[in-house]
Amino acid sequence: xxxxxxxxxxxxxxxxxxxxxxxxxxxxxxxxxxxxxxxxxxxxxxxxxxxxxxxxxxxxxxxxxxxxxxxxxxxxxxxxxxxxxxxxxxxxxxxxxxxxxxxxxxxxxxxxxxxxxxxxxxxxxxxxxxxxxxxxxxxxxxxxxxxxxxxxxxxxxxxxxxxxxxxxxxxxxxxxxxxxxxxxxxxxxxxxxxxxxxxxxxxxxxxxxxxxxxxxxxxxxxxxxxxxxxxxxxxxxxxxxxxxxxxxxxxxxxxxxxxxxxxxxxxxxxxxxxxxxxxxxxxxxxxxxxxxxxxxxxxxxxxxxxxxxxxxxxxxx
Numbered sequence: 001x002x003x004x005x006x007x008x009x010x011x012x013x014x015x016x017x018x019x020x021x022x023x024x025x026x027x028x029x030x031x032x033x034x035x036x037x038x039x040x041x042x043x044x045x046x047x048x049x050x051x052x053x054x055x056x057x058x059x060x061x062x063x064x065x066x067x068x069x070x071x072x073x074x075x076x077x078x079x080x081x082x083x084x085x086x087x088x089x090x091x092x093x094x095x096x097x098x099x100x101x102x103x104x105x106x107x108x109x110x111x112x113x114x115x116x117x118x119x120x121x122x123x124x125x126x127x128x129x130x131x132x133x134x135x136x137x138x139x140x141x142x143x144x145x146x147x148x149x150x151x152x153x154x155x156x157x158x159x160x161x162x163x164x165x166x167x168x169x170x171x172x173x174x175x176x177x178x179x180x181x182x183x184x185x186x187x188x189x190x191x192x193x194x195x196x197x198x199x200x201x202x203x204x205x206x207x208x209x210x211x212x213x214x215x216x217x218x219x220x221x222x223x224x225x226x227x228x229x230x231x232x233x234x235x236x237x238x239x240x241x242x243x244x245x246x247x248x249x250x251x252x253x254x255x256x257x258x259x260x261x262x263x264x265x266x267x268x269x270x271x272x273x274x275x276x277x278x279x280x281x282x283x284x285x286x287x288x289x290x291x292x293x294x295x296x297x298x299x300x301x302x303x304x305x306x307x308x309x310x311x312x313x314x315x316x317x
Contacts, residue, residue, distance in 0.1 A: 006045040007122025015084040024277040028122035031232035035239025037063040045069030047107040049076035126157040143167040166252040222270035240268030
């Protein structure tokens with residue numbers, strides 16, 4: 001099943017309590033594609049400048065990632081981001097950002113990619129996300145990401161986008177900003193009123209919440225002991241989620257499939273944060289994924305309530 005992603009490809013500089021990594025590979029589409037390629041072949045559409053120091057074909061060696069949609073633009077500079085994290089992985093500060101090539105014309109969609117059935121519109125300007133969506137023939141499932149910048153500055157374009165996608169993945173602060181509601185379930189339900197099939201609200205180390213018109217499903221994060229670099233966790237989470245949905249050839253309205261996909265996204269993200277950049281995500285095997293998925297299932301499915309009064313209460317006579 002065909003899965004397409006479009007989004008940023010960047011040069012990151014990251015500072016965490018565990019160290020510093022300068023000039024490493026990053027970008028929403030890169031993390032997503034690496035994660036999703038554990039499940040299905042991925043088509044990547046993105047653009048870099050001719051200063052990009054990374055050989056993406058080498059980066060994705062051994063993974064089924066089609067780079068026919070990768071454009072290297074002469075005379076342009078690659079997107080750059082610098083950020084730092086505190087002791088709490090959820091506390092991230094953007095220290096510097098250079099849009100560079102992302103402020104120019106978007107990359108072209110190859111004709112061979114027009115029939116993509118599953119699509120992830122990773123974080124970028126909603127007008128660009130809509131533009132790519134217009135070029136697709138008949139996608140079965142389109143999921144988008146967004147950020148505070150577009151919620152605050154491009155509300156009209158974002159509303160047009162939301163009216164045309166099946167699902168939205170965003171974090172808790174973005175959900176509150178988009179809807180003005182503090183309660184995350186209420187915020188997700190308001191977003192659903194645009195006609196979406198599902199909304200996933202990410203809560204960092206506290207897991208995620210899946211909300212559909214008919215159901216609510218919450219899942220904790222996998223308890224990773226060594227959190228080295230949270231960068232890319234959200235994009236790799238989305239890669240696991242969409243990758244599993246595409247592998248199952250599932251409708252965005254199939255609740256059991258969505259629950260399984262959410263769990264796979266959770267465990268994929270748990271590997272990403274164990275090392276800087278894509279260092280750990282590049283080495284993950286399907287066997288490791290399934291083993292950690294089984295562990296997550298055991299942690300969340302084995303609990304049951306004690307009888308009223310406590311399990312050791314003597315029966316009344």
